[in-house]
Amino acid sequence: MTHRPPTRFPLLLLLTLTALTGCPKPPTPTPEQNYSDVQFDVTVPPETPVNATLLLSGEDAAFKGSSGQGLELVYQGGNTFTVKARMPKNQLLVYTIRMTAPSEQMAIDLVGNSMPARRLEARENEENVSFNVERWGQPSSGIQPRTVFVVAVPATTPPDDDIYLAGGHELLGGWNPAGAKLYKAMNSSYAIELAFPPDTSLEYKVTRGSWEKVEKTAEGAEMANRTHKTGSGFQRVSLSVGGWADFFTEEPPEPVLTGKIEYLRDVTPTNTVLKKRDVIIWLPPDYDTNTGRRYPVLYMHDGQNLMDATTAPYKAEWNVDETAHELVGAGKVDALIIVGIYNTSDRGPEYTQVPDARYPEVDGANGGRADAYGQFIVKELKPMIDGKYRTKPEAEYTGLAGSSLGGLVTMYLGMKHPDTFTRLGVISPSVFWGNNDIVTKVEALSGKLPLRIWVDIGTEEGSSSQETVEDTRLLRDALKNKGWVLDSDLKYTEVEEGRHNEASWSARFGSVLEYLFPPPAP
Missing domain, CATH: 2.60.40.10 (Immunoglobulins)
Known part of the structure; x- marks a missing residue:
């Protein structure tokens, strides 16, 4: 067999082609790549x-x-x-x-x-x-105090119902059950962001707009007030509602009304900025039998909290009717008529004399309605009461009283209308409002007014509200500087262990009555 050397042609051809065409190029990338x-x-x-x-x-x-x-x-x-x-x-x-x-x-x-x-x-x-x-x-320069509440609600919550926080602070509505409205947030929760001053102690509850729809535990038990102390920066408070009061069968409290009680329903102010409201009237024990007698009158704010547990938040009332009945009967207090003016959802604006920029959710563009509220009492409600009942209509026999913002508006309206009210029960007043504006207004008086004034504050109120001993002392001192005399026409009391609630106010209401309406001299 003859052997031939392997041909070199294919290799030579490849080298020639490579020299002519250059190195192979990668494929052109597609847009997707x-x-x-x-x-x-x-x-x-x-x-x-x-x-x-x-x-x-x-x-x-x-x-x-x-x-x-x-x-x-x-x-x-x-x-x-x-x-x-x-x-x-x-x-x-x-x-x-x-x-x-x-x-x-x-x-x-x-x-x-x-x-x-x-x-x-x-x-x-x-x-x-x-x-x-x-x-x-929005970006801010420096740390801004903000508190976000995120509320998880039970699956049984009606989807069209609104959710609220109701608490003692004015941003939470001053215990209005429809206080601060939350918006629907992620994951079937509700939320709200509020700007409280640093180190504010809060007490509050979650509601669906009324005390009949307040939060309960999952088993239907009553819940203590929730508490929170704010910081100086941003805080997120997450909480969960176990159940709602109206989803559980509960016997309503029996109304315990002592003495002769009457009502004026749906009293509608002529000023359309004010809402209609009910009025409750307590009459002294001898009102029906001593028909020739006329009586001094005490007007009080937050009327639904005064005498009837069924209309009071948390079913806690002031026991005004029981206290008055006992003291009048014992001759420790002059027989009087007590008129309780119910508040409305506009309690904050109506009970404040000036707007406070720190609380736009409370006052906003319509804040500081105390003048309108006062005109309603002086020009409309009082003539109605004087016309219907045997009153002593003169200013020397007419008083005004309230607590918290009710104490603030009492002090303000007393100075504004000394020709209508001369006896003031300024109980746990919200002196802080408007950067202590009420103190400034007392200081601006040209002189002492013919007012007999009770001022008090509980030593433990600052732990659950913004009403403090220090601020209330400023009001006391301003009154003293204008000529009021302690233990004469100015009674100032710091109540040991007193808190910012109906139980504390009920406990000292008798002392308020005894000071403002002592029995006539024999």
């Missing part, structure tokens, strides 16, 4: 409104979205929003997140600073970006 599908998963704070519109925004066209305003995220349940979008690879993209509805807000940190813009450089064909938003708001 220049982009990556990126999924953004964003965890938002629990107080985020359930109807929030969230957008990712940036200068690159990839962040413009179909509207040109940004990529809209989609709510996925819980506290998560997502969006998936095609992003260019190997490019540094800068973007931010913001809320555009129900209000325009930015992502900020717990101190209040704007969250820095985020950066993205996509490299893989499928990428996932996850991040958290600490809170929403």
